Amino acid sequence: MSTAAAKGLPDEAHGHDGAAGHGSGGPANTRTVVSYGFWLFILSDIVLFSAVFATYAVLSGRTAGGPSGKDLFDLRNVAIETGCLLLSSFTCGIMSLVSDAKRPMQTYLAAAVTFALGAAFLYLELNEFIDMADHGAGPDRSAFLSAFFTLVGLHGTHVTFGLIWLVVMMAQIATRGFRPTTMWRLHCFALFWHALDIIWIAVFTIVYLMGVL
Amino acid sequence: MDVVDHHQNQETTGDIAPGDNNTTLLSGIQSYTIGLLLAVLMTAGSFWAVQAHVIWGPAVPIALIVLAISQMGVHLAFFLHLTSAPDNTNNILALAFGILIVFLVVVGSLWIMAHLDNRMVPMDQLMQMQR
Numbered sequence A: 001m002s003t004a005a006a007k008g009l010p011d012e013a014h015g016h017d018g019a020a021g022h023g024s025g026g027p028a029n030t031r032t033v034v035s036y037g038f039w040l041f042i043l044s045d046i047v048l049f050s051a052v053f054a055t056y057a058v059l060s061g062r063t064a065g066g067p068s069g070k071d072l073f074d075l076r077n078v079a080i081e082t083g084c085l086l087l088s089s090f091t092c093g094i095m096s097l098v099s100d101a102k103r104p105m106q107t108y109l110a111a112a113v114t115f116a117l118g119a120a121f122l123y124l125e126l127n128e129f130i131d132m133a134d135h136g137a138g139p140d141r142s143a144f145l146s147a148f149f150t151l152v153g154l155h156g157t158h159v160t161f162g163l164i165w166l167v168v169m170m171a172q173i174a175t176r177g178f179r180p181t182t183m184w185r186l187h188c189f190a191l192f193w194h195a196l197d198i199i200w201i202a203v204f205t206i207v208y209l210m211g212v213l
Numbered sequence B: 001m002d003v004v005d006h007h008q009n010q011e012t013t014g015d016i017a018p019g020d021n022n023t024t025l026l027s028g029i030q031s032y033t034i035g036l037l038l039a040v041l042m043t044a045g046s047f048w049a050v051q052a053h054v055i056w057g058p059a060v061p062i063a064l065i066v067l068a069i070s071q072m073g074v075h076l077a078f079f080l081h082l083t084s085a086p087d088n089t090n091n092i093l094a095l096a097f098g099i100l101i102v103f104l105v106v107v108g109s110l111w112i113m114a115h116l117d118n119r120m121v122p123m124d125q126l127m128q129m130q131r
Helices: A030-059 A075-100 A104-134 A143-176 A180-212 B006-010 B025-051 B057-079 B086-119 B123-130
Strands: none
Touching: A030 A143, A030 A180, A030 B086, A075 A104, A075 A180, A075 B025, A075 B057, A104 A143, A143 A180, A180 B025, A180 B057, B025 B057
16 A cells, blocks of 8 residues: 555555545645635634734723713613624525525525625614714724724624625626535625624623623 | 535545535524524623623623633534534634634733833823923
8 A cells, every 4th residue: 555554654644535635635626725715814804803802902991081981882782783793694694505505585585684684783883983973982082992993893894895795796696696606705705794793792792791891 | 626516525524615514404504593592692691791790790701701702612613614523624723723813912912011001100100200
């Protein structure tokens, strides 16, 4: 057989594995390669968020005599936002399943619900921002508020781009059908959307819940 | 190879795309539903811990962090379908490296800034010195 086997080493660990993407198995299929690349992007995006989180954590007490999180945050609003994003993550998963089964109408329906919940989240967040700015608690008031608007705004920007992406994906399915290229783009969208919900867990815990303690 | 359905990955031990799982429609819906229920429970638990004033004050942030990290685990397992199976090794390794960097950035920043803060002259004294 091979030298690895002759030395009593496990065959798979030394490049003799016949599976795709391993050893002599040739490259993995494109869906796996594309998704893995996008997975690496998501992880680097989370590293970007971690830097903004660290900034927020350092500056969260620096209110410069202005309002603190305790004065500003409305937990009821945050709970509704959280519910919207969590449900949209769920419907996005359902969309992945029905699009894998190549059912167009159910895919559009799940995408529409995902979009509506994401848009509701954004609406609530923007309302909160405008309300805060109206009451003299804009990003220029204190280091705490600068960090708050940067962190929560960065997440909101991601959600905005996710919504645009979702519309583009539905247009692609409508015009081109369930092609492999379209399918792995839709899969990357699903990864992105689930990742945004994971980041939101950190936002509502660290910014809002710890902010009102 | 491109047009081959990804579900055929199951036969070999080749890598699987992050977020993919080899299930039927029904068991897929089941997995997302379990994930949603667990996530709702943990989110509700977090909001409850802050508002109910049942947990001893200084322990609340720790409870929040535990709940948040376990909810992230639920999302990774039930929504992103990460498993410890060999076909997920690459996905898990990349995630582990990402978590390491996140940990270094966050804990490192807080640690350094707290030390710098301790060594700073208090602001009112600084103002007097400049006079």
